[in-house]
Amino acid sequence: MxxxxxxxxxxxxxxxxxxxxxxxxxxxxxxxxxxxxxxxxxxxxxxxxxxxxxxxxxxxxxxxxxxxPVSDPDRISDSGGARNRLEKLASDLVVGVDHSANLAVIHTPAGAAQFVASIVDHAALENVIGTIAGDNTVLVITKGLKDGESVARQIWEYVQFRR
Missing domain, CATH: 1.10.10.10 (Winged helix-like DNA-binding domain superfamily/Winged helix DNA-binding domain)
Incomplete structure (x- = not known):
């Protein structure tokens, strides 16, 4: 490979x-x-x-x-620091967030979306089912009809905290 x-x-x-x-x-x-x-x-x-x-x-x-350490075969355990990594990198890699029902949308600089999606996947955020990434946009799919808003808010808090 x-x-x-x-x-x-x-x-x-x-x-x-x-x-x-x-x-x-x-x-x-x-x-x-x-x-x-x-x-x-x-x-x-x-x-x-x-x-x-x-x-x-x-x-x-x-x-x-x-x-x-792995808690779920597809996700690195949060104890491994994946959520802290998301918190640290959000202010550099997230330029905006939006939401609708069970979806959160993360806007990134060109070329950064797949990296951000991977970080979100490994952070194992509550109620997140998975992500889909383009070039500069990450679609975060959540479980409940109102979970998109809470995930978007959480990501935006990470952005604001580090700025």
């Missing part, structure tokens, strides 16, 4: 490697990333692991390895 050289692609690859291999150190992970065509610094890798909420823990054989 070929990977785009972006932060999102790199972090996706890190998740894939940690899910499929026992990685005990950042140096081992750097080697694996290099095999896939990513040359990153230790600082960048450390930041990526922090962003992903990666932790070191013992596996079933008593060996130390990196892992990313």
């Amino acid at each position: 070929k990977y785009a050289e972006s932060r999102t692609a790199r972090q996706h690859l890190i998740q894939e490697v940690l899910a499929n291999k026992t990685i005990a150190s950042q140096n081992e992970l750097l080697v694996e990333l290099k095999k896939k065509g990513f040359e990153v610094t230790q600082t960048t890798l450390s930041r990526d692991l922090d962003d992903l909420g990666a932790i070191k823990s013992d596996d079933n054989n008593g060996q130390v390895k990196y892992s990313i």
Whole structure:
């Protein structure tokens, strides 16, 4: 598989490697990333692991390895910091929000919508079913007919809090 050289692609690859291999150190992970065509610094890798909420823990054989806690197979656990990440990045990546019934719409700068959608997905916000992203717009689908407004308000509070 070929990977785009972006932060999102790199972090996706890190998740894939940690899910499929026992990685005990950042140096081992750097080697694996290099095999896939990513040359990153230790600082960048450390930041990526922090962003992903990666932790070191013992596996079933008593060996130390990196892992990313997961509460739902498709979502990184909020304890891993995904919601904090959304709070931190919202002021830089969200330019506006709107809502209608069970939908919230997040407006972003050009090219940022898929990244923002991924952050929203991993934050596991209450009542959010999923997201669809275009180039500069994220559609957030919620469970209840009035949940779109509460999700839009919550995202906008993150934007205002950091500004």
